[in-house]
Amino acid sequence: MGKTAAKPAKSQLPRVRRTPEEARTLALASARRLLLAEGPDSITLQAVANDLGMSHTNLIHHFGSAAGLQSELMRQMVSELTTTIESAVMRLRAGKGEVKDFVDIVFDAFDRGGAARLAAWMALTGESRHLAPIGEVVRDYIDSVERGAEAEGDAATVHERVTSATLFVTVAALGDAIIGNELRKMVGREREAVRKLIGALLPLVLDTHRAPRSLENR
Incomplete structure (x- = not known):
């Protein structure tokens, strides 16, 4: 063989x-x-x-753990989002952008980047403690915006305006990214409906001294 x-x-x-x-x-x-x-x-x-x-x-x-990985991913994503938002704010202050641009940037970051889905999932599964990094980044963002707006009014007023605007746009962007598509179908509205609404209302949130036109004459 x-x-x-x-x-x-x-x-x-x-x-x-x-x-x-x-x-x-x-x-x-x-x-x-x-x-x-x-x-x-x-x-x-x-x-x-x-x-x-x-x-x-x-x-x-x-x-x-997986939760640690998810938390680090969220920190990274929110850090990127904050940098983008700060850039948008600086453009608005310099007269190079509009409120619509700012709203679009925030909505796109939460929607296309997946940050909204990750945040909602972590909260609903009882892992919200791992969202703590978001608080750190958001506080840094608010502090930086407030420092840049020192000449626009007293500290308490500026703080209220900045935090109100942050809550308003962020909650709307989160909600739109998670369930906005289904809600728009239910009421027969276009994809940009929520963005347009927030864009129209945001100037009123930023200017606490101006009442909506529909309320001024009542």
């Missing part, structure tokens, strides 16, 4: 060495892809590990 041919050795993929920062960056990018493609509940350590060819244990080392 002839010699049996030796079986070819199994090919092995070279092990990729990543720095801790590279591993975290890749994991957060993977988590964001999962969020946008399949929804918040798809963000698990195992799913991210499978996507990256990374060990589950490695991800535990970096994030502690």
Whole structure:
């Protein structure tokens, strides 16, 4: 009998060495892809590990748990959102933008970026404590806007205007991203309906000294 041919050795993929920062960056990018493609509940350590060819244990080392990964993703997304909002505010102050542009930026960030879905899911599953990073970013944003508006009135008035505008636009953007599409279909309105409404009302929220025209003559 002839010699049996030796079986070819199994090919092995070279092990990729990543720095801790590279591993975290890749994991957060993977988590964001999962969020946008399949929804918040798809963000698990195992799913991210499978996507990256990374060990589950490695991800535990970096994030502690799926909730930790979700919280870090939210921090990243909100930080990006805040930078975008601050830029929009600066453009408005410089006369280079309109209220509509500001509203569109916030709505787009929550809708297309998936931040609204992740925040709602974490709150509804009892993981709202992991939303704490949002508070830090929002407070920094409000402080920076208030410092830039010091000459526009006393501190209490400026604080009320800025926080009111923040609540108004953010809650509307969150709601529109989560359930707006279904509500618009129910009432037969166009996609931009909520944005137009918020854009029309936001100047009244920012100017606490001006009453709506419909109320002034009553």
